[in-house]
Amino acid sequence: MAMPPEARPSQTDTPDSPEPSAPSRVMVVDDEASVLDVFRELLTSEGHEVSAAGSGEEAVRMLRTLRPDVILTDLNLPGLSGLDLMRHARAADPDVAVIVVTGYASASSAIEALRQGAYDYVTKPPDLWDVARIIQRAIAGRRLRETNRRLVAELRAKNEILQQHEQVLRERVRVATWQMTRLYEVGKEISANLELAPRLGVICAKASELSDAQACAVYLRHEESEPFFLSGLQGVESSEDGSGLPSQLNAESLLQAWKQEPAARRWSNGDASPIPELPLGSGKRFDAMLVVPMITSAKLAGLLVLLGKPGGFTEGDESFLTLYAAQAAIAIRNSQLYEHTKSLDRLKSEFVAVVSHEIRTPLTSVKGALELLSDDRYFQNSEQQTKLLTIAHANAERLLLLINDILDFSKLENASLPMTIEPNRLEPILQQAVHNLRTMVEERNIAIDMQLAPDLPDLMLDPGRVGQVLTNLLSNAMKFSPPDGRIIVTAERWQGQIRVGVRDFGEGIAAPDLPKLFRKFSQIDSGSTRKVGGTGLGLVICKGIVEQHGGTIWVESTRGEGSTFYFTLPLAERSTTDQVGAGRAGR
Numbered sequence: 001m002a003m004p005p006e007a008r009p010s011q012t013d014t015p016d017s018p019e020p021s022a023p024s025r026v027m028v029v030d031d032e033a034s035v036l037d038v039f040r041e042l043l044t045s046e047g048h049e050v051s052a053a054g055s056g057e058e059a060v061r062m063l064r065t066l067r068p069d070v071i072l073t074d075l076n077l078p079g080l081s082g083l084d085l086m087r088h089a090r091a092a093d094p095d096v097a098v099i100v101v102t103g104y105a106s107a108s109s110a111i112e113a114l115r116q117g118a119y120d121y122v123t124k125p126p127d128l129w130d131v132a133r134i135i136q137r138a139i140a141g142r143r144l145r146e147t148n149r150r151l152v153a154e155l156r157a158k159n160e161i162l163q164q165h166e167q168v169l170r171e172r173v174r175v176a177t178w179q180m181t182r183l184y185e186v187g188k189e190i191s192a193n194l195e196l197a198p199r200l201g202v203i204c205a206k207a208s209e210l211s212d213a214q215a216c217a218v219y220l221r222h223e224e225s226e227p228f229f230l231s232g233l234q235g236v237e238s239s240e241d242g243s244g245l246p247s248q249l250n251a252e253s254l255l256q257a258w259k260q261e262p263a264a265r266r267w268s269n270g271d272a273s274p275i276p277e278l279p280l281g282s283g284k285r286f287d288a289m290l291v292v293p294m295i296t297s298a299k300l301a302g303l304l305v306l307l308g309k310p311g312g313f314t315e316g317d318e319s320f321l322t323l324y325a326a327q328a329a330i331a332i333r334n335s336q337l338y339e340h341t342k343s344l345d346r347l348k349s350e351f352v353a354v355v356s357h358e359i360r361t362p363l364t365s366v367k368g369a370l371e372l373l374s375d376d377r378y379f380q381n382s383e384q385q386t387k388l389l390t391i392a393h394a395n396a397e398r399l400l401l402l403i404n405d406i407l408d409f410s411k412l413e414n415a416s417l418p419m420t421i422e423p424n425r426l427e428p429i430l431q432q433a434v435h436n437l438r439t440m441v442e443e444r445n446i447a448i449d450m451q452l453a454p455d456l457p458d459l460m461l462d463p464g465r466v467g468q469v470l471t472n473l474l475s476n477a478m479k480f481s482p483p484d485g486r487i488i489v490t491a492e493r494w495q496g497q498i499r500v501g502v503r504d505f506g507e508g509i510a511a512p513d514l515p516k517l518f519r520k521f522s523q524i525d526s527g528s529t530r531k532v533g534g535t536g537l538g539l540v541i542c543k544g545i546v547e548q549h550g551g552t553i554w555v556e557s558t559r560g561e562g563s564t565f566y567f568t569l570p571l572a573e574r575s576t577t578d579q580v581g582a583g584r585a586g587r
Helices: 033-045 056-063 082-092 104-115 128-190 196-211 251-258 315-373 383-413 427-436 438-444 463-479 511-516 527-532 538-548 577-585
Strands: 025-029 049-053 070-074 097-102 120-123 215-220 228-234 265-268 288-296 299-307 422-424 447-452 459-461 486-494 497-504 553-558 562-570
Touching (some): 025 033, 033 128, 049 056, 056 070, 070 082, 082 097, 082 104, 097 128, 104 120, 120 128, 128 315, 196 228, 196 299, 196 315, 215 315, 228 299, 288 315, 299 315, 315 383, 383 538, 427 438, 427 447, 427 463, 427 486, 459 562, 463 497, 463 538, 463 562, 538 553
Parallel strands (some): 070 097, 097 120, 447 486
Antiparallel strands (some): 215 228, 215 299, 265 288, 422 459, 486 497, 497 562, 553 562
């Protein structure tokens, strides 16, 4: 049964059997000692670890401590048969390869063994070359199955890790989407009012809502050297009422953490570092605090302080409110710039009003003196003197009109232009406006055509102010009309109101210049406007007066065909008590 060494197959002779990292274990079971010796010698020379058993019972006992890769057993053993041994072995290790050895006369028994799970069979006397190859294939198959199971287990573990990563990413995307949506929605609410105080109230309320905090405060400063002052508060009373958060934040104690790098910080009662002192009325203190820096233009402009949350503030709160604080900081900065601009504009208007008023007083005296000097009853002037006095008087009148325009504009900006809005007829006001300009009408020989509807009702208006609007529009129409020209004044019912129109047949206004007409200190850049001069406030004042009456004003013009200025006034029966009250309040 033995074969020469040069004829023996090695484990590398089979390309489909990878070399194991450790010697394979083979159990040989046979009741003939000579057979055991032959198989032991063969398999040991092949590099296998061989264990031998002389009976099925002995082999079963060895299975308890030995886990063989292959069992080579005689099928017809005395006592426990080879099939019985196979069943015991496969119960202990389903992957064990059982190779049965049988005689030619027992071939049918070997086939039955294959049906019951045997890996292969050999006949006696066995061909040792075949035995070696069968064992090698069995071991290679077992190694492949073990490798396959290991790879499947690794793949399953990695799939579980990927699923966990996917769940984490999905959760992060969900949270990020929710945060961006909430920030967008909250941003719209914050932007609804540009005033600083209401905006700070919304910022505090929304911060508390987003973090489930019991209270929120905003501390702001204008310059880096200034301390932080309480500017917004929600959830507690301010210290100005005798309780609550301090109105000034101690920059040295609380802001020490932001000396190097501004970042959000959290405190809870269980932390090693105590919560900074922010006492409330009646000795109440919060058990958690989150302070988020508000940074604009790379500078620390304020602090968003959240107080009190069941369980304390989380890292998620810190991350989300850092984004919210950045958005709120921009909104607050815009409000500060807006209010600063309003303050500068108010100071400018007050300055203009004071200067104009102070100029008008001496100008009135100068105008009176010029009128007195021009009176032939008191002074006899030469022709040249009379001409100079006339020019001086005309320029004094013009200067007085300009000053009055500036004063009216200043009062309109401050909503303090006096008006008495009551039911009145429009026709007398139109006639008076035309009469006021009779001198200009006669000088330029311009015809004014009044086309008034016969059924004009009473209107809610201030006669003096509406007359000012009409005088201004008629004056402009005459300035831009050629000599011997024509102006049409209309008044008619229009969309539940009365529409008044003043049309001239001058050179008209180019479409790009139309938006400039109602801007303060703005004039159309053309030779004609430079010739007639003006402050650029007349139409702005007209717009303000008409809008305070509850109407609108606009212009329609075609280059080369003239222009028509329209404005509307409300009917007396359609006006509200608020309009009358507002008009009387402005007296």
